[in-house]
Amino acid sequence: MYVVFLGAPGAGKGTQAAEIAKDLKLAHIATGDMFRDAQKKGTTLGLKAKEYMEKGQLVPDEITVAMLLERISRPDCAQGVILDGFPRTLAQAEALDKALAKQKKAIDDVVYIKVPDAELIKRLGGRWICRKCQTPYHEVNSPPKAKGVCDKCDGELYQRADDVPGTIKERLKVFFAQTAPLIDYYTKNGKLTEVNGQGEMAAVRKKILDAVKKGKPGRK
Ligand code: AMP
Numbered sequence: 001m002y003v004v005f006l007g008a009p010g011a012g013k014g015t016q017a018a019e020i021a022k023d024l025k026l027a028h029i030a031t032g033d034m035f036r037d038a039q040k041k042g043t044t045l046g047l048k049a050k051e052y053m054e055k056g057q058l059v060p061d062e063i064t065v066a067m068l069l070e071r072i073s074r075p076d077c078a079q080g081v082i083l084d085g086f087p088r089t090l091a092q093a094e095a096l097d098k099a100l101a102k103q104k105k106a107i108d109d110v111v112y113i114k115v116p117d118a119e120l121i122k123r124l125g126g127r128w129i130c131r132k133c134q135t136p137y138h139e140v141n142s143p144p145k146a147k148g149v150c151d152k153c154d155g156e157l158y159q160r161a162d163d164v165p166g167t168i169k170e171r172l173k174v175f176f177a178q179t180a181p182l183i184d185y186y187t188k189n190g191k192l193t194e195v196n197g198q199g200e201m202a203a204v205r206k207k208i209l210d211a212v213k214k215g216k217p218g219r220k
Pocket of ligand 1: 009031032033035052053054056057058059060064084085086087088092162171
């Protein structure tokens with residue numbers, strides 16, 4: 001089962017994908033996390049990606065597609081995956097469809113998590129993330145019990161380098177220019193369900209789960 005989570009930065013894709021992947025026993029693949037990991041390790045890929053990430057721009061398709069296709073070919077993806085942050089361009093979506101078709105597979109569902117722009121900016125500006133377990137917090141909406149410390153694993157919380165006002169604005173611009181056309185692409189092929197990403201996390205999660213299970217008799 002292949003599921004794509006589509007949404008602007010700050011829509012909650014990562015948080016929801018992590019939980020839902022556990023529920024559905026799927027691998028959770030986040031291309032942004034893969035790039036950050038490569039940066040931490042100081043690999044050539046990481047250094048290349050950094051040039052684009054710090055400006056809020058997309059890493060070129062050929063780099064991103066090759067990384068993603070290699071990743072989903074690994075054994076832990078055999079039962080299927082939730083793709084979080086990929087595809088982000090039409091060329092990436094087409095490359096993914098083509099690669100899956102070669103294996104007689106296809107994307108099953110696309111969930112577009114929609115959140116108004118003003119809310120996205122508020123969420124990203126106040127976001128803190130655990131270095132160890134990646135749990136996200138918000139300084140106003142969902143602060144940790146102790147400042148700077150993860151409630152779950154005691155890890156250190158940090159703010160992403162691209163969660164600063166100028167870069168947030170650029171990332172949103174990039175989303176609407178390059179990624180939003182995918183809403184149309186996946187609507188036309190009947191795969192897309194739009195979910196309102198505002199409100200309690202658990203309520204949004206239920207709506208996403210319903211969207212993924214919708215019309216799929218037998219799917220638990
Ligand atoms: P994210 O963690 O999903 O917000 O991604 C952080 C950054 O990683 C983005 O702003 C891009 O620079 C880069 N990135 C992540 N996924 C992709 C993708 N599918 N295509 C191109 N760049 C990506």
